[in-house]
C-alpha cells in the first residue's frame with residue numbers, strides 16, 4: 001500500500017539546507033520534493049525517554065521542520081544507559097529541555113516546541129492539534145490508549161513502538177487507512193501482568209532499533225514514499241536477530257474506529273488501564289506502612305517476616321536488610337503460602353508498591369489477615385531510611 005504525502009512541500013530549501021541534506025536529496029525517492037515536505041512537517045514525539053531519544057535525534061537530523069516534545073519528567077542517572085539524547089550533565093534537568101538542547105546541536109534549523117507537562121485527556125487535543133503525525137515513545141498503557149483515541153478522533157497517524165528486554169514491536173495506526181491500536185489490543189493487560197521496562201529491564205540499544213523504525217515510518221508518511229507500516233505489526237527479536245511483520249486487520253467491531261463506535265470521546269485512561277487492580281487497592285487500604293514505619297518495627301524488635309516480592313535480579317541489585325525473596329508470581333499461583341509462617345505478621349514490599357499490593361490481595365484472600373505492605377517499596381526505603389543504597 002502506498003499513501004499520498006501527508007505534508008505539502010515548503011517553497012524552497014536554503015543553500016545551507018541543500019548542503020546539509022545532500023545525501024537525502026540525491027536519493028530519487030526523497031529528492032528535493034521529499035526534503036521540502038519534511039521541512040514543512042510538524043511531528044510531536046510523546047516522551048523523551050528510551051524510544052523518544054533516538055526518534056527525536058533522527059527526526060531532527062532528517063530535517064523535520066518542527067518537532068514537538070512532551071515529557072513531564074527529569075533525567076535520572078538510570079536513563080543514560082539508553083536515553084542517548086541526554087548526557088551526564090543533564091541529570092535532574094527536565095527531559096524536554098535537555099532533549100531540545102541536544103536537537104539544537106544536531107540541527108539548528110529545526111524549530112522545537114516544548115510541552116513540559118503530562119499528556120492527559122484535558123490537554124491532548126490542544127497539544128496534538130498543530131501536528132501532522134504523532135510518534136509515541138511512552139512506556140505505559142494509559143498513555144498509549146489516550147494517544148490512540150485522540151489520534152483516531154483527530155484523524156492523525158500514530159506511529160507506535162514498544163520495547164521490553166530484547167523484544168520490540170512497531171506499527172502505524174491510522175484509522176482512515178487501517179487499524180487503530182484498539183483493533184490490535186482491544187483491552188489493556190490486567191494490572192500487574194505485563195512488567196514495565198522499569199520492572200523487567202530493557203537492552204539499551206533496542207531503543208535505537210525500534211525508535212529508528214518509528215522515524216523511518218514517520219518520514220515515509222510525511223514525504224509520501226514507500227510502503228507504510230499501516231495494517232502491519234513489525235516484531236523484532238534482538239536475541240534471535242529476526243524481524244518479521246504480521247498483518248493486522250481493522251476490526252469492524254472496534255469500539256473506536258469500527259462500524260458502530262461506542263467510544264466517541266476521551267475516557268478515563270488511568271481507570272481503564274488500572275495501574276493497580278481494584279482488589280489490590282482495597283487490600284492495601286489500611287494495610288500499608290511507610291518505609292520509616294518498617295524501620296521503626298525493626299528497631300522495636302517486632303517479630304515479623306519481611307518478604308520481597310520482586311524478581312531475583314532486582315533483589316541482587318538492592319535489598320532491605322532481613323528480607324527474604326518470594327516473587328509475586330508465587331503469590332498469584334499460591335505456591336508462596338506454604339513457605340510462610342502462620343504465627344508471624346507478614347510484611348511485603350516490592351520496588352515501589354504496585355506489585356506488593358497485588359501480592360497482598362492474594363495473601364489476604366489466603367487468610368493472612370494482618371499482613372501489610374510497604375508503600376513506596378525499596379525505593380522508598382532508600383529515600384527515607386538509607387540513601388547510601390543504590391536505586392534502579
Ligand SMILES: Nc1ncnc2c1ncn2[C@@H]1O[C@H](COP(=O)(O)OP(=O)(O)OP(=O)(O)O)[C@@H](O)[C@H]1O
Pocket residue numbers: 046047048049050051070071072073079095117118119120137138139140143196197198
Ligand atoms: N502521559 C505522559 N505524558 C508525557 N510524558 C510521558 C507520559 N507517559 C510517559 N511519559 C514519558 O515517556 C518516557 C518513557 O520513556 P522510558 O520508559 O524509556 O523512560 P523512563 O520512564 O524514564 O524509564 P523507567 O521507567 O525505566 O525509569 C519518560 O520520559 C516519561 O516521562
Ligand SMILES: [Zn+2]
Pocket residue numbers: 175179180181182183184251254255256257258
Ligand atoms: Zn480500531
